[in-house]
Amino acid sequence: MTSAPGSPGDVLTLISAGFATTRSDLARLTGLARSTIAQRVDALIERGLVEETESGESTGGRPPRQLRLHTEQHAFAGVDLGATHCRITLMDMSGEVLASCEDQLLIGDGPETVLAHVDGRLDRLLTEAGRPRAALRAIGMGVPGPVEYATGRPNNPPIMPGWNDYPIPEYFDGAAVLVDNDVNVMALGEQRNAFADTHHLLFVKVGTGIGCGIVAEGRLHRGAQGSAGDIGHIRVNGHDDAGCRCGNSACLEAVAGGAAVARRLTELGIAAETGADVVALVQAGNTQALRLVREAGRLIGEVLASLVNFFNPEVIVIGGALSRVHEHLLAGIRETVYRRSLPLATHHLSIVPSRMGINAAALGAGMLAIEHYLSPENVNRIVNA
Amino acid sequence: MTSAPGSPGDVLTLISAGFATTRSDLARLTGLARSTIAQRVDALIERGLVEETESGESTGGRPPRQLRLHTEQHAFAGVDLGATHCRITLMDMSGEVLASCEDQLLIGDGPETVLAHVDGRLDRLLTEAGRPRAALRAIGMGVPGPVEYATGRPNNPPIMPGWNDYPIPEYFDGAAVLVDNDVNVMALGEQRNAFADTHHLLFVKVGTGIGCGIVAEGRLHRGAQGSAGDIGHIRVNGHDDAGCRCGNSACLEAVAGGAAVARRLTELGIAAETGADVVALVQAGNTQALRLVREAGRLIGEVLASLVNFFNPEVIVIGGALSRVHEHLLAGIRETVYRRSLPLATHHLSIVPSRMGINAAALGAGMLAIEHYLSPENVNRIVNA
Numbered sequence: 001m002t003s004a005p006g007s008p009g010d011v012l013t014l015i016s017a018g019f020a021t022t023r024s025d026l027a028r029l030t031g032l033a034r035s036t037i038a039q040r041v042d043a044l045i046e047r048g049l050v051e052e053t054e055s056g057e058s059t060g061g062r063p064p065r066q067l068r069l070h071t072e073q074h075a076f077a078g079v080d081l082g083a084t085h086c087r088i089t090l091m092d093m094s095g096e097v098l099a100s101c102e103d104q105l106l107i108g109d110g111p112e113t114v115l116a117h118v119d120g121r122l123d124r125l126l127t128e129a130g131r132p133r134a135a136l137r138a139i140g141m142g143v144p145g146p147v148e149y150a151t152g153r154p155n156n157p158p159i160m161p162g163w164n165d166y167p168i169p170e171y172f173d174g175a176a177v178l179v180d181n182d183v184n185v186m187a188l189g190e191q192r193n194a195f196a197d198t199h200h201l202l203f204v205k206v207g208t209g210i211g212c213g214i215v216a217e218g219r220l221h222r223g224a225q226g227s228a229g230d231i232g233h234i235r236v237n238g239h240d241d242a243g244c245r246c247g248n249s250a251c252l253e254a255v256a257g258g259a260a261v262a263r264r265l266t267e268l269g270i271a272a273e274t275g276a277d278v279v280a281l282v283q284a285g286n287t288q289a290l291r292l293v294r295e296a297g298r299l300i301g302e303v304l305a306s307l308v309n310f311f312n313p314e315v316i317v318i319g320g321a322l323s324r325v326h327e328h329l330l331a332g333i334r335e336t337v338y339r340r341s342l343p344l345a346t347h348h349l350s351i352v353p354s355r356m357g358i359n360a361a362a363l364g365a366g367m368l369a370i371e372h373y374l375s376p377e378n379v380n381r382i383v384n385a
Numbered sequence: 386m387t388s389a390p391g392s393p394g395d396v397l398t399l400i401s402a403g404f405a406t407t408r409s410d411l412a413r414l415t416g417l418a419r420s421t422i423a424q425r426v427d428a429l430i431e432r433g434l435v436e437e438t439e440s441g442e443s444t445g446g447r448p449p450r451q452l453r454l455h456t457e458q459h460a461f462a463g464v465d466l467g468a469t470h471c472r473i474t475l476m477d478m479s480g481e482v483l484a485s486c487e488d489q490l491l492i493g494d495g496p497e498t499v500l501a502h503v504d505g506r507l508d509r510l511l512t513e514a515g516r517p518r519a520a521l522r523a524i525g526m527g528v529p530g531p532v533e534y535a536t537g538r539p540n541n542p543p544i545m546p547g548w549n550d551y552p553i554p555e556y557f558d559g560a561a562v563l564v565d566n567d568v569n570v571m572a573l574g575e576q577r578n579a580f581a582d583t584h585h586l587l588f589v590k591v592g593t594g595i596g597c598g599i600v601a602e603g604r605l606h607r608g609a610q611g612s613a614g615d616i617g618h619i620r621v622n623g624h625d626d627a628g629c630r631c632g633n634s635a636c637l638e639a640v641a642g643g644a645a646v647a648r649r650l651t652e653l654g655i656a657a658e659t660g661a662d663v664v665a666l667v668q669a670g671n672t673q674a675l676r677l678v679r680e681a682g683r684l685i686g687e688v689l690a691s692l693v694n695f696f697n698p699e700v701i702v703i704g705g706a707l708s709r710v711h712e713h714l715l716a717g718i719r720e721t722v723y724r725r726s727l728p729l730a731t732h733h734l735s736i737v738p739s740r741m742g743i744n745a746a747a748l749g750a751g752m753l754a755i756e757h758y759l760s761p762e763n764v765n766r767i768v769n770a
Contacts, residue, residue: 030391033416156729227729
């Protein structure tokens with residue numbers, strides 16, 4: 001029980017989910033007294049969360065006034081920070097995109113530089129959308145490293161020098177800031193936008209490293225310390241000679257990540273440094289690159305086969321840089337998963353490339369912001385403030 | 386939104402969770418009109434779900450009447466069916482144990498024989514507890530095989546001949562019947578009774594086979610087809626010569642289950658057939674048995690190391706027949722998990738033997754029954770019937 005039934009937050013949920021479009025609906029659904037409904041609705045209107053129109057269908061006599069989310073007043077941002085990019089999507093309260101932008105930006109420049117850039121872009125996007133800065137109520141942000149979700153502080157992120165324990169939310173005044181690992185917001189962006197009817201989904205990002213976002217019962221599963229989904233360091237069979245930056249050997253990432261595939265190509269005399277180089281080689285028809293990407297898919301599939309038995313997802317989405325050559329990667333993954341997982345778990349399982357592509361993270365970060373803001377607990381806090 | 390806020394079911398939840406002990410509490414917490422509260426409470430009292438006493442503390446004037454769950458009228462059963470046993474626990478609505486029994490019973494005798502036995506025992510336990518048969522509102526049941534949870538039908542269970550697709554709930558009149566895999570009810574029994582503050586828990590049963598029950602955010606995670614937790618057929622490193630009954634090789638169960646350890650002892654000239662034989666040998670100080678149990682622990686730990694990275698649990702509970710010699714099994718498991726999992730995920734991780742022991746399954750099955758019966762959706766159905 002996270003909020004009292006019949007609270008303003010619950011009333012707003014009934015409106016935003018489309019269960020109630022009039023005050024009569026609310027009275028019927030909640031059993032609240034008419035006077036209480038009036039108080040609740042008035043408070044929500046006063047805070048700019050709900051608007052009431054005259055445009056209801058007539059059923060004889062005066063048409064009932066319609067309640068709906070007030071999408072004109074507030075704005076929400078989804079920020080996707082990668083190793084070398086920054087994408088921002090500005091949305092209204094219903095998730096409609098108002099404006100967006102994309103820049104090259106080095107996360108290694110440190111939090112002050114990067115967040116100042118984000119802050120400037122937010123001003124520009126708000127101006128573009130015709131909303132004042134004060135309208136920005138919540139910011140969701142995905143970053144390429146582990147984060148303590150409750151505080152929004154990166155937790156020893158290996159590719160984010162200067163960010164360890166930096167209190168990202170404190171940088172932004174006047175808006176709630178939710179910070180999460182990039183793979184988590186990608187999983188949310190994919191599930192909310194492309195697989196809304198799928199309750200159990202894994203999003204696997206195959207880039208330089210390999211990580212996984214987990215949606216269980218429609219919610220992000222972050223685990224006890226927020227480290228759930230860190231599958232890049234799961235051990236794979238028969239590669240004990242492959243050392244990993246974590247100190248162990250035979251980690252999935254050390255044999256099947258973009259950097260590992262590039263290294264193996266280099267060993268074969270084919271110049272490649274990054275996952276992007278591997279993708280370019282595959283697209284140019286290099287047969288060794290093609291073979292190694294498929295082999296990487298098999299190794300990823302070996303790990304996913306275990307996770308399918310354990311978690312029983314409906315959908316596995318493959319994203320990240322290497323998924324740009326997804327036909328070869330997915331062929332390898334599917335080959336192993338369907339051979340090694342239990343029939344009951346694979347019978348209805350789909351393994352598909354990302355549908356939201358490079359927009360998954362910013363969209364998911366934006367949904368994180370909106371869902372936080374519209375949660376009954378937060379709405380009750382706003383109304384009682 | 387599964388039930389309207391302020392519904393009778395929500396009112397009951399406020400009472401059962403201890404948030405409300407008077408009608409005034411309910412009015413304050415829900416914002417419902419006094420007359421609506423009176424209707425809700427009267428309906429709950431009429432159905433025997435709530436009782437109202439005169440025993441409140443006086444604050445001057447007439448002491449307020451106290452609301453609480455009416456635990457005298459209803460009864461709930463938790464049934465634990467194993468390959469060779471039947472344990473039943475009869476509980477009241479608060480989870481208090483009223484009576485229990487344990488018998489030898491062969492699941493292989495088929496559903497008619499086994500369920501007739503259960504039915505007879507239920508009558509006896511109800512008589513013992515002084516409650517009529519009609520008081521039995523819900524039965525939770527754990528069975529040693531996969532189950533389609535929504536229908537209560539076993540799904541090709543390998544050690545339950547005659548049970549495939551048998552509609553277990555239809556056997557029992559007048560009570561809701563919830564059927565689940567035994568490992569799932571063990572996980573629930575353990576978490577609800579011994580680890581109530583732990584939101585993310587794995588229960589690993591190491592018997593003849595190996596399975597896992599998953600508690601995520603305090604709820605059982607069954608996955609898309611209900612097959613989540615089936616970890617016995619995850620592949621382990623370097624055992625490709627070990628064939629498994631599933632048709633694959635190197636499955637965890639085929640190298641580390643009780644039957645596999647017994648077989649390896651036999652190969653060494655030490656007679657053993659089952660997990661129980663292995664346990665007896667360890668308890669008698671047989672060093673080969675001890676060594677092989679520890680080695681089984683290491684193999685189980687290898688799989689759990691991957692699942693710790695993926696799921697990030699707070700607690701892993703080890704149960705099942707082999708856990709009776711848990712110091713050796715756990716030593717092997719801990720050795721591998723702490724070496725192979727990521728530090729962030731193991732820092733606060735506990736790996737412990739089952740605290741509820743042989744009672745975990747029946748207690749968990751009983752909780753499944755009570756939680757189903759007291760769910761807002763079910764209470765609303767009862768009140769509106």
